[in-house]
Amino acid sequence: MAADPFRGDEPLEPGSVIGIIGGGQLGRMTAIAARQMGYRIAVLDPAEDSPAAQVADRVVVAPYADRDAARELARMSDVLTYEFENADADAAEAAGELTPLMPSGSVLRTTQNRVMEKGALRRNGLPTADYRAVTSESDYMAGLKEISGPWVLKTATSGYDGKGQVVIKTADGGEAYRQLEGRSPALILERFVPFKLEMSVVCARDGSGNVRTFPASENIHSNSILDTSIVPARVAPHITERASDLAIAVAESLDVVGLIAIEMFLTQDDELLVNELAPRPHNSGHYTIEACHTSQYEQLVRVLCGLPLGSVEMQQPSVMVNLLGEVWVDTANKPDWSGALSVPGASLHLYGKSEARVGRKMGHITVMADTVEEALARATESRNRAWRRA
Ligand SMILES: Nc1ncnc2c1ncn2[C@@H]1O[C@H](COP(=O)(O)OP(=O)(O)O)[C@@H](O)[C@H]1O
Ligand SMILES: [Mg+2]
Missing domain, CATH: 3.30.470.20 (ATP-grasp fold, B domain)
Incomplete structure (x- = not known):
């Protein structure tokens, strides 16, 4: 039985396998650090020659949502992590039932959805820009009145590097909403912060x-x-x-x-x-x-x-x-x-x-x-x- 740092057991011995969901550059650099310390690396990514796969010991080539593949990664690993927050949470949690997943599936779920993320921050008294969840055009129009402009409308899920975002300088008649509608189960309207x-x-x-x-x-x-x-x-x-x-x-x-x-x-x-x-x-x-x-x-x-x-x-x-x-x-x-x-x-x-x-x-x-x-x-x-x- 592999040591489980969650339960305060002994540290994982060098030679143990770290499984990474996602084969991008963050996984690659994690793998390089792990190898320096004598650990082995398994990677799950849809691409065979992903950046992390190039420096991994084992690779599972499959879509992120493939639960069997995620379980396969879990079985060859002593601990699991993910290197991007758009990893499939159901598959990650299925893998996490077999092998400890860190951070947890619930952290992954919260941070992969901007509405859940901001809700969790606010519930804990942590400061964010004013926002509201938007699931209909009338939500959007109400948001433009509630929150002072300018605004940013974002997809709640699967955005990165500014993808799935529209900046709204003056209140429109719903055009921005219609531009992003259907791209994500929900949208989020935020105040545009004129930051320093x-x-x-x-x-x-x-x-x-x-x-x-x-x-x-x-x-x-x-x-x-x-x-x-x-x-x-x-x-x-x-x-x-x-x-x-x-x-x-x-x-x-x-x-x-x-x-x-x-x-x-x-x-x-x-x-x-x-x-x-x-x-x-x-x-x-x-x-x-x-x-x-x-x-x-x-x-x-x-x-x-x-x-x-x-x-x-x-x-x-x-x-x-x-x-x-x-x-x-x-x-x-x-x-x-x-x-x-x-x-x-x-x-x-x-x-x-x-x-x-x-x-x-x-x-x-x-x-x-x-x-x-x-x-x-x-x-x-x-x-x-x-x-x-x-
Ligand atoms: N509410 C906002 N006010 C001002 N600028 C924003 C706001 N939201 C996003 N931006 C700008 O867009 C960038 C990308 O947005 P972000 O929410 O970090 O999404 P992601 O990095 O996932 O694409 C931010 O780093 C910031 O420069
Ligand atoms: Mg960002």
């Missing part, structure tokens, strides 16, 4: 309730896709402290065992509002690989295996820039990696995706430097060189 900046905190929580938060990242999005993460965030220390406290409150209120990333808005009057939760490693936490004693990926492996949480201390300011498919498309598929890596302190991560498409996350570059300004300048330069723009 966006931040995120990745929080790790183990089976005994110990918590640790990574330094807060300041995030710059481009077309609703994360473009740049700057750490430390360029805000007063009391704000990063509050961001960290808020992240811990979220992790505790949902009883998360594993990682949870909390995306937040810093409002014009320095209030923090929770925008979105992700119960997994986060794009904005890639910097931890180079910059922190323990990366977010290793921290997850530690929780999954019942090992003590590692130090999250940061060595130096760091900036991460995403490499989207544009870099390939604009350079006719030949980005200049030598140029990118000629910038001092630049680390290159590529996810092994064979096809580059505009907006697709293909890799990232992290740069550490003595100051955050220097790190930002170098990270930007490194990417521009890859992009043949410098």
